[in-house]
Amino acid sequence: MTVFFFTTTVVLYFLATACALAYLLRRSEVLSKVSLWITGAGFLTHTVALVGRLLAAGHVPLTSLHEAMSFFSWALVLVFLGVELRHHIHVLGSFILPLALISLLSAAALPREVPSLGPMFTAVGVHVTLSMLGTVGFAVAFVAGIMYLIQDGLLKSKRFNVLYAKLPPLDFLDGLNQKSIVLGFPFLTLGIITGAMSAEVVRGSYLSWNPEQTWALVTWVFYFIVLMGRMTVGWRAKKAAYLTIIGFAGVVLTFIGVVLKGHQVA
Amino acid sequence: MNIIAVGLSHNTAPVDIRERLAVPESRMGDALARLSAYPGIKESVLLSTCNRVEVYAVAEEADAGYASVQQFLADTHLALSAEQLIPHLYWYTDDRAIRHLFRVAASLDSMIVGEPQILGQVKDAFALALAHKASGVILNRLVQKSISVAKRVRTETKIAEMAVSVGYAAVELAKKIFSDLGEKTVFLVGAGEMAKLAARHFVNCGVRQVLITTRDPHSAIELAKRFNGVPIPFDQFRREMATADIVLCSTCAPHYLIRTEDVQRAVWERFNRPIFLIDISVPRNIEPAVRDIDNAFLFNIDDLEMRVEQNREERRREAGKAERLVEEEVDVMLDWLKSLEVTPTIVALRRRAEEIKRTEIEKVMGRFPQFSTQERDAVEGLASAIVNKLLHGPLVTLKSEAQSAHGLMFIEAARRLFHLDKDRAGKEPEKDPSEERRQAEPISEVEPASDPSARHPLKARPLE
Numbered sequence: 262m263t264v265f266f267f268t269t270t271v272v273l274y275f276l277a278t279a280c281a282l283a284y285l286l287r288r289s290e291v292l293s294k295v296s297l298w299i300t301g302a303g304f305l306t307h308t309v310a311l312v313g314r315l316l317a318a319g320h321v322p323l324t325s326l327h328e329a330m331s332f333f334s335w336a337l338v339l340v341f342l343g344v345e346l347r348h349h350i351h352v353l354g355s356f357i358l359p360l361a362l363i364s365l366l367s368a369a370a371l372p373r374e375v376p377s378l379g380p381m382f383t384a385v386g387v388h389v390t391l392s393m394l395g396t397v398g399f400a401v402a403f404v405a406g407i408m409y410l411i412q413d414g415l416l417k418s419k420r421f422n423v424l425y426a427k428l429p430p431l432d433f434l435d436g437l438n439q440k441s442i443v444l445g446f447p448f449l450t451l452g453i454i455t456g457a458m459s460a461e462v463v464r465g466s467y468l469s470w471n472p473e474q475t476w477a478l479v480t481w482v483f484y485f486i487v488l489m490g491r492m493t494v495g496w497r498a499k500k501a502a503y504l505t506i507i508g509f510a511g512v513v514l515t516f517i518g519v520v521l522k523g524h525q526v527a
Numbered sequence: 528m529n530i531i532a533v534g535l536s537h538n539t540a541p542v543d544i545r546e547r548l549a550v551p552e553s554r555m556g557d558a559l560a561r562l563s564a565y566p567g568i569k570e571s572v573l574l575s576t577c578n579r580v581e582v583y584a585v586a587e588e589a590d591a592g593y594a595s596v597q598q599f600l601a602d603t604h605l606a607l608s609a610e611q612l613i614p615h616l617y618w619y620t621d622d623r624a625i626r627h628l629f630r631v632a633a634s635l636d637s638m639i640v641g642e643p644q645i646l647g648q649v650k651d652a653f654a655l656a657l658a659h660k661a662s663g664v665i666l667n668r669l670v671q672k673s674i675s676v677a678k679r680v681r682t683e684t685k686i687a688e689m690a691v692s693v694g695y696a697a698v699e700l701a702k703k704i705f706s707d708l709g710e711k712t713v714f715l716v717g718a719g720e721m722a723k724l725a726a727r728h729f730v731n732c733g734v735r736q737v738l739i740t741t742r743d744p745h746s747a748i749e750l751a752k753r754f755n756g757v758p759i760p761f762d763q764f765r766r767e768m769a770t771a772d773i774v775l776c777s778t779c780a781p782h783y784l785i786r787t788e789d790v791q792r793a794v795w796e797r798f799n800r801p802i803f804l805i806d807i808s809v810p811r812n813i814e815p816a817v818r819d820i821d822n823a824f825l826f827n828i829d830d831l832e833m834r835v836e837q838n839r840e841e842r843r844r845e846a847g848k849a850e851r852l853v854e855e856e857v858d859v860m861l862d863w864l865k866s867l868e869v870t871p872t873i874v875a876l877r878r879r880a881e882e883i884k885r886t887e888i889e890k891v892m893g894r895f896p897q898f899s900t901q902e903r904d905a906v907e908g909l910a911s912a913i914v915n916k917l918l919h920g921p922l923v924t925l926k927s928e929a930q931s932a933h934g935l936m937f938i939e940a941a942r943r944l945f946h947l948d949k950d951r952a953g954k955e956p957e958k959d960p961s962e963e964r965r966q967a968e969p970i971s972e973v974e975p976a977s978d979p980s981a982r983h984p985l986k987a988r989p990l991e
Contacts, residue, residue, distance in 0.1 A: 380778075407652050412703070416700075416703065416824055417818065417831050418706070419826070419833050421833055421834055425703070428703075429706065430702060430703055430704055430705055430706040431703070431704045431705075431801055432706050432800075432801065433706040436706075493839070494793075494798070494802075495797075495798025495799040496799070497799045497800065498797065498799045498800070498801055498821070498822045499821045499822060500799065500821070526643065
């Protein structure tokens, strides 16, 4: 049953993304509404799929990479729906939904069996949940950064095209960028702490300097510097947009590294 | 004799050419005097705005007039050769020149179609021409007509309602940078008309604060009162710039007032918060290289045009109506010009006298049916003698003066004194008395053009 809902979600997200991308090229607002409704439907089936898996596994369904990616996609869509309903920035979907679709597709491609982690699964589940929520924050910051750079470029080059008309004001995007990092960063911090704790239980040491742990720490330090830079020396606007794009690229590379190694989370 | 229009506008010339040709108000007198001194130029009006520099003139001969005006424009800026200038110029004669002026005044030729400033600028140009006695009977009538056409276009079409002014375009752009103008500060540098209008738009959008600086501290204080803002001494404005989110610059300064390093410092002091700079001045007052600075967004007057490009289609429909209206008015103007020829005036004057004579004789005959044929002939003879004697002077004078420098003035005077244009009254838009008065004033002062018989070759030289 969960497989059916999962597959339906993939199809719905695919349709929603297609509509959202077509919306970029059209003047009409209809496509964004269609996309939003499909996304809403997809979010419901996705929720059902996740809950179904939780019930089937009997624990937080966040111990495998498949689950992590699926949850990431779900949380990203949740944030999108929240921002969209509050600020009516329709064009946000055109940037966030492709990301949600990609992560869901990669989830679909990853092995779905529930790994047996013995007594550790709750701790690992919490670790993955927190890390993923942090990553969602960085993903939204990444999207805001891309939108910022596009709008900045359009304004600078005085190209007042359809996209220009649809993109929100620069300071809104910069604000979204900031809020996403401010909200994502504590989750990543807690995710790293819980990760270290579970590592201590499993391996006997908090930090074994394996590539994932190292990268996680590098990511944490990077975003810490980005946040501090914004607060102290004005790393906002364009600079912040570039930094968050680089940061998220680092996060994605870490994930790819984890996947390629076939490593289990934590 | 021909009415000619020669000039360049945003349609044909980029801002760096326009700003070099623009004539500041203070030098307008000299320019008009210089222009009148060119051979073959009888009357002239010089319209110099940010978007256009145009000469309207009455010339004895169109081609010679073109050459003179072209030379005048080339001489206006020494660094601009005729070769550089000519590709940007347009030339119109007679009906096309009239149509062009009507379209310009009615804001149909504006960068932002329907924007209201141009009418004021046409009025100012006219006032200057009057003050410097550069215009005459024909241009006075033409420019006044263009003003009334513009008013008609504004009331009878929706062109002004739908139009987006430069100020509005600026606000729209600001809204793509700042989500809430309510917490933003606008800095008005200089007291240019367009900047003031733009500032008014921003105030209407509820900006938090308006800072104002002008070279003359009194006008800054006066403007500050008007906008409920804060005057800033001119020598400190660069330092204060960091507090402003939106800088509106429009001064008459012939050089860059705000340089790259000023903006760089402001952005730095603002911790990279975006700053939006609008340069409505021609010549430009903000160094163009400012646009390369991160988080500084500089727009000049040309950029604002692009912002409204998308709405143009809608406005075009209303503009179509306005164009038809302009066509009507061009015909009225051509009729008037035709009437200035001496022969039709003499014919009309004779006809008018004949009419009066007829009606008066009939009245008398009606009252005295007992009159014999002899008596009737005597009355008719008396009437004819009076009419002929009375008309003799005016007719002789009209004929002889028609070829003189004051010919047009005599013809115009005759037509008015004898109400010869009564039959065309229906086609004329109503004139208000003040306009009538203004029109009357220059007649006694200016030197009108002559040689009305050589009018209307109705030829126009195509753009080369």
